[in-house]
Amino acid sequence: MMKQATIKDIAQLVGVSASTVSRALKGSPEISEETIKIVQETAKRLNYFPNKAALSLLHFKTRTIGVIVPNLGYSFFSTALEGIEEEASKRGYTVIASQSLESEEKEIRNVIDMKRSGVDGVLISLAQYSSQLNHLLELQSQMPIVLFDRVSDNIHCSKIFVNNTAGAFSAVEHLIKIGCKRIAYMAGPKNLLISNRRKDGYSMSLYRNKMKVDEKLIVHCEFSHTSAMRAALKLLKSKDRPDGIFAISDRVAIGAMAAAKKLNLRIPEDVAIIGFNDEPIAALVSPSLSSVRQPAKVIGQMAAKLLIDQIEADKVFTPVIKSYMTRLSIRESTKRK
Amino acid sequence: MMKQATIKDIAQLVGVSASTVSRALKGSPEISEETIKIVQETAKRLNYFPNKAALSLLHFKTRTIGVIVPNLGYSFFSTALEGIEEEASKRGYTVIASQSLESEEKEIRNVIDMKRSGVDGVLISLAQYSSQLNHLLELQSQMPIVLFDRVSDNIHCSKIFVNNTAGAFSAVEHLIKIGCKRIAYMAGPKNLLISNRRKDGYSMSLYRNKMKVDEKLIVHCEFSHTSAMRAALKLLKSKDRPDGIFAISDRVAIGAMAAAKKLNLRIPEDVAIIGFNDEPIAALVSPSLSSVRQPAKVIGQMAAKLLIDQIEADKVFTPVIKSYMTRLSIRESTKRK
DNA sequence: ATTATTCGTGCAAACGTTTGCGTAAATTGA
DNA sequence: TCAATTTACGCAAACGTTTGCACGAATAAT
Incomplete structure (x- = not known):
């Protein structure tokens, strides 16, 4: 277990003081060219780098x-x-x-x-x-x-x-463009800011397209598969079920996909689904999942x-x-x- | 931006030296009960904890x-x-x-x-x-x-x-038990130890079941979806295609699933697939993916x-x-x- | 009353690095 | 030749902590 070289080691080897080494290492103008050269060479040879703890202190x-x-x-x-x-x-x-x-x-x-x-x-x-x-x-x-x-x-x-609002807006606009008439938002916890921002975008899109916001179509769940699936099942079983779902995350969206399959609903024909984050998994599930990509x-x-x-x-x-x-x-x- | 309290701060407040504080903090027997008590109280009050850099040094x-x-x-x-x-x-x-x-x-x-x-x-x-x-x-x-x-x-x-060998063995045994006759192994890079250990388990299972190892059924790919899919496509297009695939990882297995779907093969009827790692994604894809779970x-x-x-x-x-x-x-x- | 012991505490060095200041030697200018 | 300047370096303190040692005071033993 080799000990790390210190400034003192270099000093001793070169035959100068520690302060000179310190200055030489940064090429200080008050140190002679010659000393600088030999110090830097020795430092490289010993694989020297400064001790973090000493600098912190x-x-x-x-x-x-x-x-x-x-x-x-x-x-x-x-x-x-x-x-x-x-x-x-x-x-x-x-x-x-x-x-x-x-x-x-x-x-x-x-x-x-x-x-x-x-x-x-x-x-x-x-x-x-x-x-x-x-x-x-x-x-x-x-x-x-x-x-x-x-x-x-x-x-x-x-x-x-x-821009969560804009991201959500574009997702919902997309759902509307492909013909969705009743679009649900599967939100996260109620006090989560990104969840509410995305809700704003969701509402804005509906408003712009003269569709009204139905509170029953906004459901809250956790970021887990089971929680999402449970919420989606309830949503999709209701008599006025949505034909489009915008989910706060891909995992929640995949929970919704699982629920749709369980109810024998076709994706995207009966219900179109779009998530958020564009995780690798979105491309791997089947049908592959549309999503809002973040950089x-x-x-x-x-x-x-x-x-x-x-x-x-x-x-x-x-x-x-x-x-x-x-x-x-x-x-x-x-x-x- | 409050500065962190140091031993010196405590020393000054209590009216003792730094060394006494240091000892008192660890309840050293050579410090009086009284001093220990007041030092520890002051430390708590100032939210003291030792400076990492000083200790490192x-x-x-x-x-x-x-x-x-x-x-x-x-x-x-x-x-x-x-x-x-x-x-x-x-x-x-x-x-x-x-x-x-x-x-x-x-x-x-x-x-x-x-x-x-x-x-x-x-x-x-x-x-x-x-x-x-x-x-x-x-x-x-x-x-x-x-x-x-x-x-x-x-x-x-x-x-x-x-135990990669045993894990692979059990996976292949499982494939055999459900009726697979030609089982492929989608391996990782050739020099990767876990890949070869799993190959050992794969071979052992085939051997135990008096099935012979066909080198054409062992294909190498990278840990990426596209690499895995490409390899699986080639495998599944061959005239003697396998009816079971054991993959080195879940992502590779999912690549194989994608390939199977592309070729309109049913999973698990035409080709059964099992992965390794049991990532959350395994439960989320469809059909859900069997896998070897690691702790x-x-x-x-x-x-x-x-x-x-x-x-x-x-x-x-x-x-x-x-x-x-x-x-x-x-x-x-x-x-x- | 004197010495030996115990108790509680402080001093100082060390860890590796930087940096203000001091200083000897070398160089310059007259 | 001597003073003034420059060059090139070393000394020592500081950062926060621990720890061996020393030391004064109180207590105990004689």
């Missing part, structure tokens, strides 16, 4: 950021994490990621762990029922935070997400960029709200002849 | 472990990560995770990042084509590493995985445990190889009347 910064997401198994989040890591790495930051598994309790524990790890800031996408946001407000009093995707209006900070990686990159900008800003930082456009991925589940 | 340990997996979007890996984080957190360790995205080049960069972050050890599951393992051997000369799931015979370290979370926990044990061992640590049993999840894709 000196600068009160760890150059580490935390990420808390509901579940990395959702490809939206693992792809966003990819973007986050890319941006962080580019700027010399390390990322520590953790999953709340949609539990607020676990999210709180994650926040505590992040504090103890001494991160410089945290990127968060909220768990589905996170409503008591005290843990985040408290965290925010100690370090910058940035919310992405699953954000909240009750926290004043930078936020990155897609997950870009969202991750931008979220990380804003967080790091804020960490490195010396003056007061004004929160930035940034939203991206979505794109429809049309597949079999909404392809009518 | 002192002990040459960061209490951080790294994790490198092919893709966190595979639920096997995100679930394993869950287990890893649980065990790490229990033992006071922080986890930094990164994805190789199945690219050896990225895996190498990840390894370098890990070294720079100063982790105490690394957990790795290999990218699909990782063959040049120099980066791992070099890493191993500096810190303990543990491989899990996608392991290699060419590295001498602790390894955790499922992902337990594997993650055990891998983390072994790594941390090794990090904390003062003497030479003998590598531990541990394998877990799999369980069949039987679904529609192998349910014949």
